[in-house]
Amino acid sequence: MATRHFRSTARLMMAPAVILLLGWMLVPLTMTLWFSFRRYLPLRGGDLGWAGFDNYVRFVTSGAFWPSVQTTLIIVGGVLVITVALGVVLALLLDQPIWGQGAVRILVIAPFFVMPTVSALVWKNMFMDPVNGLFAHLWRFFGAEPVAWLSDVPLASIVVIVSWQWLPFATLILLTAVQSLDREQLEAAEMDGASPLARFGFIVLPHLSRAITIVVLIQTIFLLSIFAEIFVTTGGAFGTRTLTYLIYQRVLESQNVGLGSAGGVYAIILANIVAIFLMRIVGKNLDR
Amino acid sequence: MGQITLERVSKSFGHTEVIPPLDLTIEDGEFCVFVGPSGCGKSTLLRLIAGLDDITSGAVLIDGQDASDVPPAKRGLAMVFQSYALYPHMSVRKNIAFPMRMARIPQDEQNRRIEAAAKALNLTDYLDRRPGQLSGGQRQRVAIGRAIVREPSAFLFDEPLSNLDAALRVGMRLEISELHERLRATMIYVTHDQVEAMTMADKIVVLRAGHIEQVGSPLELYRTPRNLFVAGFIGSPKMNLIGGNEAARHDAHTIGIRPEHIDVSEDGCWQGTVGVAEHLGSDTFLHVHGTGFGGTLTVRTTGEVTLAHGDTVRLLPRAGRIHRFDASGLRIV
Numbered sequence: 099m100a101t102r103h104f105r106s107t108a109r110l111m112m113a114p115a116v117i118l119l120l121g122w123m124l125v126p127l128t129m130t131l132w133f134s135f136r137r138y139l140p141l142r143g144g145d146l147g148w149a150g151f152d153n154y155v156r157f158v159t160s161g162a163f164w165p166s167v168q169t170t171l172i173i174v175g176g177v178l179v180i181t182v183a184l185g186v187v188l189a190l191l192l193d194q195p196i197w198g199q200g201a202v203r204i205l206v207i208a209p210f211f212v213m214p215t216v217s218a219l220v221w222k223n224m225f226m227d228p229v230n231g232l233f234a235h236l237w238r239f240f241g242a243e244p245v246a247w248l249s250d251v252p253l254a255s256i257v258v259i260v261s262w263q264w265l266p267f268a269t270l271i272l273l274t275a276v277q278s279l280d281r282e283q284l285e286a287a288e289m290d291g292a293s294p295l296a297r298f299g300f301i302v303l304p305h306l307s308r309a310i311t312i313v314v315l316i317q318t319i320f321l322l323s324i325f326a327e328i329f330v331t332t333g334g335a336f337g338t339r340t341l342t343y344l345i346y347q348r349v350l351e352s353q354n355v356g357l358g359s360a361g362g363v364y365a366i367i368l369a370n371i372v373a374i375f376l377m378r379i380v381g382k383n384l385d386r
Numbered sequence: 387m388g389q390i391t392l393e394r395v396s397k398s399f400g401h402t403e404v405i406p407p408l409d410l411t412i413e414d415g416e417f418c419v420f421v422g423p424s425g426c427g428k429s430t431l432l433r434l435i436a437g438l439d440d441i442t443s444g445a446v447l448i449d450g451q452d453a454s455d456v457p458p459a460k461r462g463l464a465m466v467f468q469s470y471a472l473y474p475h476m477s478v479r480k481n482i483a484f485p486m487r488m489a490r491i492p493q494d495e496q497n498r499r500i501e502a503a504a505k506a507l508n509l510t511d512y513l514d515r516r517p518g519q520l521s522g523g524q525r526q527r528v529a530i531g532r533a534i535v536r537e538p539s540a541f542l543f544d545e546p547l548s549n550l551d552a553a554l555r556v557g558m559r560l561e562i563s564e565l566h567e568r569l570r571a572t573m574i575y576v577t578h579d580q581v582e583a584m585t586m587a588d589k590i591v592v593l594r595a596g597h598i599e600q601v602g603s604p605l606e607l608y609r610t611p612r613n614l615f616v617a618g619f620i621g622s623p624k625m626n627l628i629g630g631n632e633a634a635r636h637d638a639h640t641i642g643i644r645p646e647h648i649d650v651s652e653d654g655c656w657q658g659t660v661g662v663a664e665h666l667g668s669d670t671f672l673h674v675h676g677t678g679f680g681g682t683l684t685v686r687t688t689g690e691v692t693l694a695h696g697d698t699v700r701l702l703p704r705a706g707r708i709h710r711f712d713a714s715g716l717r718i719v
Contacts, residue, residue: 280469280471282467282468282469282471283471283472283473285438285458285465285467285471286465286467286471286473286532287473287484288438288457288458288459289436289438289458289459289463289464289465289485290459290484290485290488290532290536291459291460291485291488291489292459292484292488293488296488300473300476300484301473304473304475305474305475307475
C-alpha cells in the first residue's frame with residue numbers, strides 16, 4: 099500500500115514538470131505541422147484554407163533549398179573539424195603545468211560566455227571590417243590589400259566566428275578527459291619505445307574518443323540551428339543562407355507562414371538524418 | 387647481459403633531496419628486491435634506473451655503459467607497473483605486441499613471440515579480449531607478457547602484486563620466481579612487503595628515507611641485521627626489541643630476539659602473562675605482557691599449545707640468538 103501511495107504521489111508531484119515539458123515541445127511541433135498544410139499569409143489575407151502538400155513541394159523545388167542544406171552541412175562540418183582538432187591541442191597544452199594555470203583556463207573558457215549576437219558583431223566590426231578591422235590593419239601593415247572577409251570568403255568567416263565560440267566547450271570537455279588519462283600508461287608506452295607522436299596516436303587519442311564523440315554530438319545539435327551569427331554578419335547573403343535562415347526568410351521576409359512551416363518540418367527531418375548518421379559513426383564509442 | 391650499476395646516484399625534487407648519493411651494483415641474472423616502508427624512495431630509485439625520472443647527479447651504468455642520458459626505450463629495460471598500465475582500448479594481443487610494433491619487428495617474429503609469451507603465461511585463450519574483461523591476475527600476466535616479448539636485459543617491477551588479493555599474490559609470487567628461474571634475466575623488484583622480499587630475492591636492498599640500510603641475501607639480513615631498522619623490518623612477526631636493564635645485562639643499549647627464538651619452558655628466565663594467543667594451526671603466536679621490559683613480547687610456539695589469555699608462562703631465549711645493538715642502533719659484533 100505504502101509503495102503504491104508513494105508512487106502515485108510521486109507521479110502527481112512530477113506531473114507539472116512533465117506536462118510543461120510536453121506542452122513546450124508538442125505545442126510548437128503541432129502548430130508547425132498544422133501551418134505547414136495551410137495557406138497562411140499574415141499580411142495578404144491571413145489563413146486562406148488548406149494547401150495540401152503545396153508548401154512542401156514549393157519549399158523543396160525552390161532554387162534556394164539545396165544550396166541552403168549544403169551550406170548548413172558545410173558550416174556544421176567545418177566548425178566540428180576546427181573545434182575538435184584545436185580543442186584536442188588546447189586541452190593537451192592546458193594540461194601542462196604552467197604559471198597562472200587557473201587564470202589561463204578561465205580566459206580560454208571566456209568566449210563561451212559571450213552571446214552569439216555580440217561575438218558575431220565584434221568579429222564583424224572589430225576584426226573583419228575591410229576598412230577599420232584589425233585584420234585590415236594587419237594586412238596593410240604587411241603591405242597587402244585588405245580582405246573583405248564577409249563578402250569574399252563569407253562561409254569561411256562564419257565558420258571561424260562560430261568555431262571561436264564553440265572552441266571553449268570542446269576544450270573544456272576534452273581537458274577533463276585528458277586529465278583522467280592514467281600517467282602510467284604514457285610512461286609504459288614511453289618504455290615500450292613509443293615516440294611522442296605514437297604516444298598521442300596510440301594512447302591519448304583513443305582515450306579521448308569518447309569525449310570527442312560527446313563534443314561532436316552536442317555541438318551538432320546546436321550548430322544545426324545557428325542563426326544570430328548569420329543574421330548580424332551577412333544577413334544570409336553571399337551563399338551563407340542555412341536551412342534555418344531560409345525558413346526565417348520565408349516566414350518573416352516573405353510573410354509566408356505555411357511555406358516556412360513546411361521548411362521547419364524538413365529541418366526536423368534533416369536533423370534526424372544527421373543524428374542517425376552520427377550515432378552510427380561515432381555512437382558506438384559510447385557503448386564501451 | 388644485464389648488470390646494472392649505480393654510481394653516486396642522487397635525486398632531488400626542487401630543494402628536497404629524496405635520494406642522497408648512493409652506490410649499488412646489481413649483478414647479471416640477479417633477482418634484486420628493493421624493500422622499505424612507503425615513501426622511502428624505492429620506487430623513485432626504480433624510476434631512475436628505468437629513465438622515467440632524470441638523475442640529479444651520479445651515473446647509471448648498464449653493462450658498464452653509461453646510460454644516464456639514454457632515453458628509457460633505448461636502455462633495454464622492461465617495466466611492469468603497479469597499475470599494470472595496460473592500454474584499455476587494445477586487445478591483449480595488441481597490448482603484448484605494442485613494444486614490438488614500436489620497434490618495427492617483422493610480423494611473423496611478433497606472432498612467434500606473442501604465442502610463446504601467451505603459452506608461458508597461460509594467456510592463449512584470452513588474446514582477443516580487452517584488459518577490462520580480465521581479472522586482476524590475468525592483467526598482471528599481460529603486463530608481464532608485454533615486458534617479456536621485448537627480451538630486455540633487465541625487468542623492473544614496481545609493486546606489481548599490491549593490487550591483488552592475498553591468495554592471488556602468493557600464486558603470482560611463485561610465477562614471477564619461476565619466470566626468473568627460466569629466463570635467468572636480471573630482475574629488480576620494488577615492494578613494501580618484506581615477505582615478498584624474503585621469498586623471492588637473491589639480494590635484498592633495505593631502504594629508508596633514500597638511504598641504503600643494508601644489502602644482502604635474505605638469510606644474511608635475517609641472521610645479522612646491521613641495525614635496529616633492518617632488524618625490525620625483516621622477519622614476521624617482528625623481532626622483539628628490549629631496552630633497559632635487561633639489555634644492559636647483555637652489554638647493549640637494545641637487544642633483539644625473534645619470536646621464533648624464544649621457547650616456552652619451565653626453567654625460563656623471563657616470566658609474563660599471556661595477553662592474546664593467536665592459533666594459526668601450524669603455529670601459535672603468544673603476546674605476553676607483564677615481563678617487566680615494557681610493551682609486549684611476541685613468542686612463536688608450536689601449534690598444539692593450549693595456553694590462553696591470562697595464563698602465566700616462563701620464557702627462555704635461545705642461546706646465541708640474541709642480537710645486540712648500541713645506542714646509535716648499530717649492531718654490536
